Amino acid sequence: MQSPVRFHSATTFEEVVDALDELGSEARLIAGGTDVMIQLARGELSPQVLLHIERVPGLGTVAAGEGGLHLGALVTHAMVRSDPATCALAALADAARQVGGWQTQAIGTVVGNIVNASPAADLTPGLLVHDAMVHLSRRGSERTLPLDQFVKGRRETAREPQELVTGITIAPTPEHSGEAFVKVGRRKAMEVSIVAVATRLVVDPSTGTIADARVAVGAVSPIPHRAPASEQLLIGQRPTADLFAAAGRAALEGADPIDDVRASRRYRLAVLPRAVAQALSRSSDHVDAARSVA
Amino acid sequence: MSVTIGGTMDRTDGVAKVTGKAQYGVDHVEAGMAHAAVVRSPVPAGRLVGVDVGAARRMPEVVGVVTAADQPDSYGGWVLQDQRILASDQVRYEGEPIAIVVAETRAAAIAAAAAVRVEIEEWEAVTMAKAVAGEGHVIHPDWQSYVPTFGVDHPRWGNCACEVRAEPDGVDEAFARAAHVVEDTFTANRQYQAYLEPKAATASYADGRYILHTATQYPFNVRERVAQLMGVRLSDVRVVGKTIGGGFGAKLDGWVEPLAALAARVTGRTVQVRLSRAEDILTCPMRENATMTIRTALDDEGRMIGRQFTCEMDNGAYSGEMPWLASLPLTVIGAVYKLHGPMRAVCRLWYTNTPPTGAFRGVNGVYLYMAQEQHMDHIADTLGVDRREYRLRHLFEDGDASRTGQVLEQAGILRQAFDRLEERAPWQEILDNLGPNQGVGIAAAVWMTNPLPGEVTIKMSEDGTASLVTAANDNGSGAVSMGLTQIVASTLGLSEGDVRASMPDTDISGYDGGSQGSRTTAIVGTAALEASTKVREQLLATAAGLLEAHVDDIELVDGQARVKGSPSATVPLGQVAAAATFTGGAVTATSSYATPPVPFDAGCATGALFTTMCTPTYHVHLAVVEVDDVTGNVDVVRYVVVQDAGKVISPVGARGQVQGGIAQGIGYSLYESQRIGDDARLVERSLESYRLPLAVDIPDVEVVFLENPDPQTGLGAKGIGEAPIVLSAAAISTAVRHATGRTFNAIPITPEDVMFALQEAEEVR
């Protein structure tokens, strides 16, 4: 029989980085535990210590600051969907609203979602659209990486075993922008995404053309990624249904989805362009709505 | 306040369930109890070469290891005795029990089970497609020696476990003179019962008897199965019920109980077998997968003048209840709508190297009505007639007969149901107001109430409360905790909390046909009404003496006997019961009831074991769906049920049964695919991949009850529980067909099916 895992609930930042420094990959950080506990139960993890960080002070806030909006490592999905600073960012808030069910959202963290690095991590596309930066700390040093360099593969990140992710910063949202998140799953909750799409459009009010376009897709390749072909097609154009459909088709470039019990590859490839087009159309509606309010 | 029929009352088991105090099968504990883990076949088919239990026996805390060599040389089975407890020389499905490891703890048993080494020479597995094509090995080489449990055998051979055949004259002639012929083919996947409590049973053996504590839906059936498989008399087995964490049909037969009994016998210990969710899914007797072809000849007036129907059903590796269900197509296909000519039908049940299939709420009615109603839409479209109009033109009326010759005296209720539906949801108005990507479906059915007998004993206590002793059990439906309790309390003028029902115990209560087929409130309720009426008469007689009044002048109200019209002349029922107990004897009565047999045409088919719908009920459903053209997901946005209930005893319970049945039906129609691979293994193997719909996926179902009392049952009640699911796939699939203009021949209709159909339609455009 395997030896039991020790559970340690840290109460200070120093305690966490010291323990990580000493134990390295023998310590497994646990925030909400919604990924960790399942992986433990499946026998996919066998750490010596579960290092619980939920009681570490200072990591649980959403704060506007230099360089954008900072989400601490203990910010949960429930906070993202309800915090005044994030609830209007549809690419994030609508994703947070659709992570599992209310229970998962109440304890699951955004940082846990990205560190777990599932191809279907729902917050990752929205964070990519917002140019998220990931902050890592270890005893005596810190570093910051763009999210697209942080996630390296399925369940693989640039994080060193001694590092704690302290939070994420998202860049300030430009004016005249609208964003959306579309999740494809069989049920209305409790689904691992079959396809997930986050988009953001900035429309120049003087010309009515798209000044900036962001399209990020999840669950169609080992790493959620931006879809540059779609983005290039959109920039400089007027938003129309045909354009969005074409951008949707362009998102197939770089998509290499799996065939599994949840959905066939063929289905994922069929749905992806439609989901991208729908997200773009909603983003465009949001720009219009923002303008008519202003 | 006295409880009334048709009034609301709290479930008697509600508080215990909500507070976690209810004792389910998995909660049962006995002094000296040991735990079992089952070693199962890792492959669907093969020759069992050897089982090495040496290492397992030496593991810590192991009490004993049981193999096929330890089991009696007897067979068992609900309809056909084709099962043993443990596989001996052949394995027939993935998950089939091969050995049982018993240890002091569950963890030790599981660890030791992993140390049992099983050697199997794997064979190519037989799926239903192969069985139908006549390919693959014969799964039961000894099939000819199997004994039918009820004495009557039915046509069967090789991998065909049952064949039902109706060959009336004139079918070919009807097709020869047809103006139109409409044909459809359908398939249906398996459906997992997916209750909250995985199966569990605890057995002990002492003084020549087996005692089982188990959350079974049908204690007397479990008693029979254990007795057959252990080769003992029925009375050598005692089955005591526990609170049931859901069953939906999967806990009607003995699956874990014989394992526990054998292990208890061999080890001399009390043994608990408790399945993990993964084991429960892998071995559950699910609703079977099936393929159907339905072909109808129409004359130039659009009347149906002849039909051919074939149905291939997957039996799995052992038969269980299934041979009965092979005849159900005869009572469904060709009922509800008039068929003015003969129907040829062939239904076959195939042994395959897959887990045995079995009963699930609504059994094969769910896919049979799906086929019949989609076919009706196809016919109406072919003729260019409105779908509802076509149905109304050909609807059964009082006295029309099904294909087994059963006369449906009250079939006119169908038209009443269409009328009530029209009031609630006017057809043309719905058609006119459908949004983009929306469609509407409509479907009608006749369904049944299981006729098996039940018995109730009522005992008045000296405190004025009543005990309700019965082996009828509440699988969660409220049939005992509301239905029967309500019947007894209202008859005796008792208040909520004054009637307590016992748990089933085959040593104590009379025979009961189990919680199946919507029978409990209607059938056992008839016995309950009769027994409590007898008790009432005894109370009235004693009270008449105490109150010095005439029996006819006494009423029972709010736990008191009182003289009508003189509210001060009362005596508490406790005092009445005590007076009776210490003079003439305790106040108690027992009654039993079984539905009288229904006449049918014995020559209608060969192999038919299940030929009539007892206490028939009539139903019309309407569903409005919306198809998401981005994902192919289908959302049920409105669902209306018009259901003939005979008499509603418990309105909350009745409504709950309809809402729950539709939820399960939406799951069946759109979400829950339990696929079987070409290797005969289940594709969906956990609740992560097997998609049960969630509360957010289910609309609030609109329910209209019709009350046309049944002439035979006590209060006129008819079965309620099963029927709601029976039409769900019919209503939903026809609505999806309407929304998309495409026929979906496979149930469930998955987002993938819809998406590919949408893509095809776009390419054509």
Ligand SMILES: Cc1cc2nc3c(=O)[nH]c(=O)nc-3n(C[C@H](O)[C@H](O)[C@H](O)COP(=O)(O)OP(=O)(O)OC[C@H]3O[C@@H](n4cnc5c(N)ncnc54)[C@H](O)[C@@H]3O)c2cc1C
């Ligand atoms: C029922 C259920 C439904 C779910 N549905 C969804 C869904 O719809 N969409 C979706 O995307 N996910 C879903 N998930 C997965 C999970 O809820 C999310 O990924 C969640 O955001 C993880 O956060 P957590 O705090 O629970 O992470 P944990 O499980 O605590 O940790 C996840 C990983 O991140 C590491 N980690 C956590 N915090 C830090 C840190 N500060 N620094 C470094 N490493 C860290 C852990 O060591 C671990 O490897 C579901 C899970 C469950 C149980």
